[in-house]
Amino acid sequence: MMGEYADEFMEQDFQVSEQKSSSREATGKAQDVNQPVIQVENVTKIFQTPDQGRMVALENITLSIPYGEFVTVVGPSGCGKSTLLKLIAGLTPISAGRILYQGSEIQGLNTKVGYVPQESKLFPWLTLDENVAFGLDPKRYSRQEREHQVRHFINLAGLTGFEKYYPAQLSGGMSKRASIVRALAYEPPVILMDEPFGPLDAQTRMVLQDELLKIWEQKRQTIVFVTHDLVEAVALADRVVVITHRPGRIKDTIKVPMDRPRNIFEIHRQDGFDEAYGRLWNIFRHELHIGSN
Amino acid sequence: MSKDMSREETSISAASDVAAAAQAGRPFRQRSLWVALVRVGVIGGFLVLWETASGRWIEPFLISSPSRILSSTISSFQSGDLLQHSWVTFQEIGIGFPLGAFAGIAIGYWFGRSRLLAEIFEPIIIALNGIPRTALAPLFIVWLGIGIWSKVGVVFLLTFFLNFFNTYAGMRQMDQEYIDLARLMGASRWKLTFRVILPAISPYVFTGLRTSIPFSVIGAIVGEFIAATEGVGFFIRLSAGIFKTADVFAGIIVLMLMVIVMDKIADMIEKRFLRWQVQTEHVRIQG
Numbered sequence: 001m002m003g004e005y006a007d008e009f010m011e012q013d014f015q016v017s018e019q020k021s022s023s024r025e026a027t028g029k030a031q032d033v034n035q036p037v038i039q040v041e042n043v044t045k046i047f048q049t050p051d052q053g054r055m056v057a058l059e060n061i062t063l064s065i066p067y068g069e070f071v072t073v074v075g076p077s078g079c080g081k082s083t084l085l086k087l088i089a090g091l092t093p094i095s096a097g098r099i100l101y102q103g104s105e106i107q108g109l110n111t112k113v114g115y116v117p118q119e120s121k122l123f124p125w126l127t128l129d130e131n132v133a134f135g136l137d138p139k140r141y142s143r144q145e146r147e148h149q150v151r152h153f154i155n156l157a158g159l160t161g162f163e164k165y166y167p168a169q170l171s172g173g174m175s176k177r178a179s180i181v182r183a184l185a186y187e188p189p190v191i192l193m194d195e196p197f198g199p200l201d202a203q204t205r206m207v208l209q210d211e212l213l214k215i216w217e218q219k220r221q222t223i224v225f226v227t228h229d230l231v232e233a234v235a236l237a238d239r240v241v242v243i244t245h246r247p248g249r250i251k252d253t254i255k256v257p258m259d260r261p262r263n264i265f266e267i268h269r270q271d272g273f274d275e276a277y278g279r280l281w282n283i284f285r286h287e288l289h290i291g292s293n
Numbered sequence: 294m295s296k297d298m299s300r301e302e303t304s305i306s307a308a309s310d311v312a313a314a315a316q317a318g319r320p321f322r323q324r325s326l327w328v329a330l331v332r333v334g335v336i337g338g339f340l341v342l343w344e345t346a347s348g349r350w351i352e353p354f355l356i357s358s359p360s361r362i363l364s365s366t367i368s369s370f371q372s373g374d375l376l377q378h379s380w381v382t383f384q385e386i387g388i389g390f391p392l393g394a395f396a397g398i399a400i401g402y403w404f405g406r407s408r409l410l411a412e413i414f415e416p417i418i419i420a421l422n423g424i425p426r427t428a429l430a431p432l433f434i435v436w437l438g439i440g441i442w443s444k445v446g447v448v449f450l451l452t453f454f455l456n457f458f459n460t461y462a463g464m465r466q467m468d469q470e471y472i473d474l475a476r477l478m479g480a481s482r483w484k485l486t487f488r489v490i491l492p493a494i495s496p497y498v499f500t501g502l503r504t505s506i507p508f509s510v511i512g513a514i515v516g517e518f519i520a521a522t523e524g525v526g527f528f529i530r531l532s533a534g535i536f537k538t539a540d541v542f543a544g545i546i547v548l549m550l551m552v553i554v555m556d557k558i559a560d561m562i563e564k565r566f567l568r569w570q571v572q573t574e575h576v577r578i579q580g
Contacts (some may be wrong), residue, residue, distance in 0.1 A: 013440050111479045121470050125492035125569045134488075135478035166569040186478065 014074070035103055036067040037190055037222050038088060043097035044081055050079045055082045056247035061097070063241060067189070068220045069277030070235040072227055076172065081226040082118075085192045089113050101190075111226065114183030114191040114221075118198055120175035122167040128178055129154065129163040135186030153181040156215055173204040180212065190222045197232065209236060210264040219260055230284065234258075235267045242283050254279050314315075319536040320416070357538040362424035366546060374528075379547050381523040382513050385441050389448025390509040397456025397505075398498055402490075405464020418457070426450050427515045432518045444516035444524065455505035456498075464490075464499025496570065499563045506555045510548055 041065040047055045049226045052081045058081040065071055065253045073081050087090045090110040094235070101113075123132045129150050136146045154160055157177035159170075167175055176196060183191055213236065216223060227233050229285060234256055242251040259273035267273055313383045340359045346360035354452035369375035404411045467490065473488045491498075517526025525544045532540035 056553065089477055091474075091477075111477055113477065117470055117474065121468075121474060122469065123475075123489065125495070126488075134475070134480070137479055182478075185374060194302050268354055286539070 012280055027183045036064040038063075038224070039100040040084075040088070040102075041098050041100065043084075043087060043099060044095045044112055045080065045087060045092070048074070056089075058243075059247040059249050061243075061248070061250055065222060065224065065281040069224055070216060070223045070225065070236060070238045072225045072233040072239060073241045073243060074227055074230060074233040075243035076226055076245045076246065077174075079230075079245050080241055082194050083248070084243075085115070085194050085224065085226055088179045089115055090193055096290045112184070112190065114188035116180050116183045116191065116193040116196045118195050120167070120172075120179035122170075122175055122178055122182065124167045127164050127166055128159060128170070131167070132177060132182050132185050134182060135188075137186070140186075149185055153185040154178075156184075157181040158211070172200060175207065176200060176204075177211065178210060180208075180215075184215065184219070184221070187219075188221070190224070193223065195226055195228065197227075197229075205232075208265055212236070213260075213262060213264065222256075230277065230280050231267070234273060234280060235262065235264055240276070240280060242280065252283050306432030311312075312475060320555060343488060356374070356535050357542055359540040362542040362546070365537070366543040368401075369543050371538060374526075375543060376548065378523055378528040379524050379551075381441060382444075382510075382517070382525040382548075383497050383551065385444040385513040385516070386448055386509050386555075388420065388441075389445040389512065390505070390555075392445075393452025393509070394456045394502055395447040397453040397458075397501065398460045401457045401460025401501075402464060402494075404461050405467065405494075405580045411451030420499070422454055422458070422521075425453065427511070430512075430519055433516065439520040439522065441524075442514050444521070447516040448509045448512040451508040452505045456501040456509060459497045466497070467493055495566055499559070499567065503556065504557055507552050509555075510552055514548065547555050 005164075034082065040061050043061045043114065044056065045056060045058040047057055049055050061084065067252050068193060073084060076080050083092070087094055088101075088106075088110065090106050090108055101110055122128075123134065126134065131145055132153055133150045136149055138146070141149060149162075152165060158180060159174060159181075162170065162174065167178070170178065180193075180196060183193075197208055207233065225233075237256050240254045240256060241252070243249045245250070254276055255274060256276045258276070259272075334378075343356070344358050344360060345357055347353050353361065359546075366375070374442050402415065427447070429450065433446040433450075437446050447487065471483065471489055471493055476487055498512040513524065514526035514529070517524035518530055521527040528540050529544040532544065533540075
């Protein structure tokens with residue numbers, strides 16, 4: 001199976017070289033060699049409520065994400081986690097502050113990022129392979145490359161044989177996988193995931209987390225993953241960002257000291273899990289006003 | 294390893310889906326045979342009752358009878374009379390319906406895309422929709438004469454509003470997230486329109502088309518009732534005026550056939566375009 005897709009290492013090379021060239025650019029301008037791919041600087045987002053009031057969704061968020069990092073963002077529901085992703089994607093305007101992508105400020109839509117929404121949101125009128133191929137720009141990929149890319153990613157998602165199925169014919173877990181590889185297939189350097197495993201049952205969830213990590217270990221894109229599940233946050237991440245309830249502020253950032261590759265199914269037994277989870281829970285206990293027992 | 298496991302699991306579940314569908318298929322087919330038989334029985338019974346009632350309990354010039362209608366339909370067609378009238382009505386619908394449908398869909402789509410346009414014109418269009426549109430038919434006669442163009446106008450009007458409102462409703466229901474996702478994936482304007490927005494609203498567009506089919510026929514007939522020298526509506530009015538009830542029914546049968554044929558064509562197109570929806574429809578039917 002690996003030999004068949006030997007090309008994928010070249011794809012990886014492509015991505016790495018892109019990374020290098022952009023950091024070379026950076027060294028030309030400044031001494032900062034490890035320029036982060038995303039810099040969120042003092043960002044505030046205020047929503048207008050229907051009764052003409054103002055609701056501060058995010059306040060003074062500053063966050064720097066280096067290339068290849070897997071960041072999870074946790075917080076209670078309604079704390080503005082998803083809004084943060086929408087701001088990075090350029091889907092909603094920022095009220096104050098700015099967000100830099102590869103050193104330049106995001107103006108309008110940021111088409112350099114892939115987006116995996118809460119629900120799968122596969123285009124129901126397209127078959128699975130058409131969905132996965134959607135982001136593959138004919139100007140960037142030849143017909144052959146597109147076909148290869150689609151086949152490769154459908155295989156990666158374990159959906160070979162379902163290419164001509166419509167999303168309505170796929171199970172929840174299958175659509176979820178398809179939704180993720182749809183965002184991966186056109187190889188955006190950054191992928192934003194908005195609670196992608198939220199509505200799934202525990203087993204499917206673990207299987208998908210495991211698959212996501214395996215894919216990520218091959219490609220090493222930058223991933224910003226929003227979740228409200230503390231275990232998921234620790235299990236997947238290099239770094240966990242904790243956001244407080246309204247107004248959303250960054251309460252703390254925790255490095256997860258676990259080795260990779262990780263075994264999702266026995267994540268509790270891995271060195272470093274308890275430590276990171278303990279710290280995270282400590283923060284949340286205060287958030288939720290639960291005393292220590 | 295776990296990936297292999299999950300793949301196996303998915304292929305098993307897909308296989309059992311297929312098996313379930315095959316099992317459900319057989320009784321379903323038997324059932325549809327029954328449905329067809331009962332349907333034919335109901336229609337046949339009604340025709341027999343009609344034939345018996347006519348002349349025995351009710352005056353034939355009031356309700357005619359199936360046999361009289363059949364023979365007058367055949368003779369009207371043989372004389373070329375009804376054929377000519379049908380052709381005129383067909384032309385009126387054939388011009389008015391596509392134009393009205395296209396304009397309605399295009400403007401509904403356009404309003405759906407532009408908030409400004411919608412804000413300006415929405416109340417106006419809703420107010421216009423409040424007018425019983427067939428009441429405007431005499432005006433069209435005044436404006437466009439008693440030839441086919443006044444009827445084309447009425448057909449256009451009836452078709453336009455139904456298609457407009459359905460398409461616009463579809464645009465309002467459109468899930469923003471699909472558009473956002475497509476744009477993030479770098480979709481061009483063209484791709485966004487034809488691969489995302491139009492397919493997404495197509496169920497609404499087809500609802501508009503399907504509902505406007507009988508109304509387009511109504512439009513043509515109303516126009517012909519008011520002032521015309523040709524057309525099925527004219528033929529019906531003329532026949533009723535001289536108590537040739539069988540001819541009236543012959544005209545009605547022609548109109549019915551027109552609607553059925555148009556609907557069948559629309560159905561075929563819809564089935565092709567909304568293939569991706571078929572699954573959910575089946576669940577609803579069987580439930």
